[in-house]
Amino acid sequence: xxxxxxxxxxxxxxxxxxxxxxxxxxxxxxxxxxxxxxxxxxxxxxxxxxxxxxxxxxxxxxxxxxxxxxxxxxxxxxxxxxxxxxxxxxxxxxxxxxxxxxxxxxxxxxxxxxxxxxxxxxxxxxxxxxxxxxxxxxxxxxxxxxxxxxxxxxxxxxxxxxxxxxxxxxxxxxxxxxxxxxxxxxxxxxxxxxxxxxxxxxxxxxxx
Ligand code: 5GP
Numbered sequence: 311x312x313x314x315x316x317x318x319x320x321x322x323x324x325x326x327x328x329x330x331x332x333x334x335x336x337x338x339x340x341x342x343x344x345x346x347x348x349x350x351x352x353x354x355x356x357x358x359x360x361x362x363x364x365x366x367x368x369x370x371x372x373x374x375x376x377x378x379x380x381x382x383x384x385x386x387x388x389x390x391x392x393x394x395x396x397x398x399x400x401x402x403x404x405x406x407x408x409x410x411x412x413x414x415x416x417x418x419x420x421x422x423x424x425x426x427x428x429x430x431x432x433x434x435x436x437x438x439x440x441x442x443x444x445x446x447x448x449x450x451x452x453x454x455x456x457x458x459x460x461x462x463x464x465x466x467x468x469x470x471x472x473x474x475x476x477x478x479x480x481x482x483x484x485x486x487x488x489x490x491x492x493x494x495x496x497x498x499x500x501x502x503x504x505x506x507x508x509x510x511x512x513x514x515x516x517x518x
Contacts, residue, residue, distance in 0.1 A: 325465030
């Protein structure tokens with residue numbers, strides 16, 4: 311029997327409030343072979359956030375220990391206050407099982423992952439306009455005015471990094487954004503570079 315192919319590593323970035331979480335959750339509901347990496351952070355949980363589901367919430371000291379143990383695929387200091395990091399072990403284990411892993415991380419983290427894992431697929435989720443983005447952030451009701459201002463300014467900087475990504479998906483209608491994500495996954499799985507084993511068999515004249 312053919313060995314299962316290594317799963318895809320999909321990095322999803324986009325400004326706060328763009329709906330990355332909504333798009334990814336809808337995608338995962340349709341595709342049980344997709345896993346979401348849970349990051350470690352030093353920031354305080356927001357109301358409703360669950361340990362081990364949204365993040366692993368850790369102290370700065372615990373985070374530093376994980377850095378020393380080389381436990382992160384990448385980690386980043388975001389918004390001048392908090393640390394965020396992607397645990398390495400989960401990503402490798404799941405990909406080796408043939409599952410696809412999504413990392414929902416910021417643009418700097420995405421670039422680090424791309425340099426460490428050149429086969430990673432980088433997707434940027436963009437808003438249809440800056441106005442829509444700001445309205446969504448205000449509507450969330452969990453952010454202070456200062457936080458909204460910082461995040462809007464950060465969003466502009468992040469949008470400038472869009473050309474460094476492999477794909478952009480506009481999140482206007484969630485179902486359409488999910489369909490775009492599915493199309494990207496499908497195309498990536500059909501890349502010749504990801505099908506070397508089968509290509510070798512076919513070109514080797516094997517008939518079984
Ligand atoms: P939030 O505090 O709103 O949950 O996330 C703030 C930012 O940190 C978002 O842009 C989010 O994508 C990013 N982020 C979350 N986890 C990680 C991670 O493990 N690594 C990096 N580099 N960024 C992350």
